[in-house]
Amino acid sequence: MRVNLQLCVATLSSSLVLAACSEADPPAAGDGSSSTTDANSTGAGPVTPNPGTPDPSATGGTGADTGGTTDSGTTSTGDSDDDMGGMPPVGFDLGGLPDAPKVPEPIPDFDCDDVPESFVSYQQIAGPRGYHGLEITRSGLMIGSDGSSLIDSTYAGDWGVFIPGIGQGQQMDWLPDGDLAHATSNGAITRIRLDGTTEVIRPGVNGYGVVLGPDEQLYITTGNSGNTVQRLDPISGDIETIITSPGPTLHSVGFSVDGTRMYIGTVGGGGVMYYVDFNGAMDPGPTTIFTTDATTGGSNWHDAVAVDACGYVYTTDYYSSNMFRVTPGGDGVLYWNPADNGHYPHGLVWGTGDHGWQDDALYFPQPYDSNNVGELVVGVPPATFEGVVSNAPPHL
Numbered sequence: 256m257r258v259n260l261q262l263c264v265a266t267l268s269s270s271l272v273l274a275a276c277s278e279a280d281p282p283a284a285g286d287g288s289s290s291t292t293d294a295n296s297t298g299a300g301p302v303t304p305n306p307g308t309p310d311p312s313a314t315g316g317t318g319a320d321t322g323g324t325t326d327s328g329t330t331s332t333g334d335s336d337d338d339m340g341g342m343p344p345v346g347f348d349l350g351g352l353p354d355a356p357k358v359p360e361p362i363p364d365f366d367c368d369d370v371p372e373s374f375v376s377y378q379q380i381a382g383p384r385g386y387h388g389l390e391i392t393r394s395g396l397m398i399g400s401d402g403s404s405l406i407d408s409t410y411a412g413d414w415g416v417f418i419p420g421i422g423q424g425q426q427m428d429w430l431p432d433g434d435l436a437h438a439t440s441n442g443a444i445t446r447i448r449l450d451g452t453t454e455v456i457r458p459g460v461n462g463y464g465v466v467l468g469p470d471e472q473l474y475i476t477t478g479n480s481g482n483t484v485q486r487l488d489p490i491s492g493d494i495e496t497i498i499t500s501p502g503p504t505l506h507s508v509g510f511s512v513d514g515t516r517m518y519i520g521t522v523g524g525g526g527v528m529y530y531v532d533f534n535g536a537m538d539p540g541p542t543t544i545f546t547t548d549a550t551t552g553g554s555n556w557h558d559a560v561a562v563d564a565c566g567y568v569y570t571t572d573y574y575s576s577n578m579f580r581v582t583p584g585g586d587g588v589l590y591w592n593p594a595d596n597g598h599y600p601h602g603l604v605w606g607t608g609d610h611g612w613q614d615d616a617l618y619f620p621q622p623y624d625s626n627n628v629g630e631l632v633v634g635v636p637p638a639t640f641e642g643v644v645s646n647a648p649p650h651l
Contacts, residue, residue: 363642365635367565374591375615375632377598382412383628385620387558387602388426388465390435392449395610397618398435400424401626405447410611418451426465426507426602428473430489436473438462444475444487457492460485464507464560469514470537476505476519484508484519484531497539498531505529507570509560512638516650518545520557520570526550528557528570528581530651545651548587549579561603561617563633564640565647569617571600578631583650591631597624605637606630614640 383389384406385399392398396407400423408414422440427447430436435447442461446454456473462485464476473487474497484498484505498505498517503524508517519529519542530545549555549570556573563569566583569590576599580590593599600619608614616632636642 363640365564365640365642365644367644367646367648369634370565370567371634375634377591377629377631379598379621379624380408380410380412380618380628380630382408382410382414383618384408384414384626385602385628386423386622386626387463387620388424388437389602389604389618389620389628390427390429391604391607391612391618393607393609395607395612397612397628398427398447399620399626399628402622418447418453421453425463428465428467430467431471436465436467436489438465438475444473444489446489456489457487457494460487460494464520466508466510468510468517468537472537474508474517476508481505484517498542500529501542503527507557507560509562509568510638511562511650512564512566512644512647518560518562518568520549520555520560522556523554525553526555526587528560528568528587543651546581546585546587548585549581551575551577551589558601559603559619561605562638563635564638564642564644565635566638566650567635569603569633571603571619573599573601583648585651597621598629599623600629600631605639 383397383399384401386402389397389399395409397410398405398407398417400406400421402423403420404416405418405421406414407417424440425438427435427437430446433449436456437445437447438460439445441458443458444456444460444462444465446456460475461477461481462475466474468474468486473489475485475487477483477485482500482504483496485494486497487494498519500521503521505519506522507520510517515533517531517533517539519531521527521529526547526549528545528549529542531542532540534540549557550572552575554574557570558573559569559571561569568581569578570581571578576593576596577589578591578600579587581587598621600617601622602620603617604619606612606614606616606618612618613630613632614636615634616630619629619631621627621629
């Protein structure tokens with residue numbers, strides 16, 4: 256006996272129909288299966304599990320409803336009108352359960368009123384090596400030079416040789432396609448791919464500071480004796496001089512939070528740092544003094560520029576071995592005085608927040624201490640912070 260389930264549901268108050276509903280056929284047995292795929296991502300070249308100091312040289316299932324059991328112990332198939340008492344209850348097929356509503360990830364926030372007055376902690380990281388440049392891959396490998404080769408290392412200290420014999424090199428930054436742009440020892444700006452292959456983007460640049468701008472162009476200072484900032488197209492290799500110093504040598508660069516302002520560290524400028532504002536077409540305005548506070552002793556050699564989410568600018572001075580922090584309004588203070596010049600930060604890069612690298616910490620090469628790498632927790636996320644920032648101090 257078969258009864259229309261819609262009729263049953265609509266007229267359950269009738270004892271006759273209720274009895275008929277109890278005789279409705281059970282749903283057909285079926286089975287299903289599911290599987291999962293493990294997708295692995297790859298980053299830089301293989302890491303040798305060798306903690307310590309580098310030598311510079313768902314299955315699914317099936318189920319079936321077999322029906323009920325009569326008083327006599329025989330199994331009923333549910334097709335007999337004469338055996339109503341042995342029928343299983345009606346199986347309402349509700350279909351697949353709806354997906355649970357997706358709860359959006361909370362948007363991180365940072366209040367600039369909570370910026371610590373001083374750094375939180377310092378430590379040296381075992382494994383990584385850095386001469387003047389460092390970067391961290393998405394898979395959590397820090398890439399830097401031991402003075403001869405590029406070394407990759409985890410935060411835990413497992414390391415390996417990434418590209419042997421490439422030399423010391425200067426600074427580096429990520430390109431939009433995931434390759435690195437590196438000012439290599441031969442004077443070129445060189446593309447470093449994570450499979451270990453290389454390609455010259457532009458020879459003879461003799462760059463030191465290398466930063467990717469908001470327009471996906473490279474902004475490069477031209478070595479210790481240069482007085483310019485050049486803009487290099489990483490695809491075509493075309494290069495142009497866009498900024499010429501009105502005074503001391505231009506040496507290190509970094510962009511503001513919104514990418515419209517460049518901060519420039521100098522050599523021999525009495526603590527002078529400049530800023531240059533760009534319009535929507537990335538044409539630079541005048542070179543203007545940002546601060547004269549980034550020095551102790553009256554001279555300076557700014558080897559790095561880094562900017563946090565609140566607009567504070569960090570720079571390091573070779574002559575004093577100190578790190579300075581400058582407010583967006585141009586007021587600079589001595590921020591970190593290392594125990595000795597061996598701990599001097601010769602370059603700055605922010606952590607990623609993954610694989611152990613803290614996103615409120617600056618990492619830096621220490622070439623005067625066997626190319627070790629230091630971590631300074633500052634308690635503020637980087638300029639690239641993808642959250643909501645409140646109470647940021649005003650700019651000049």
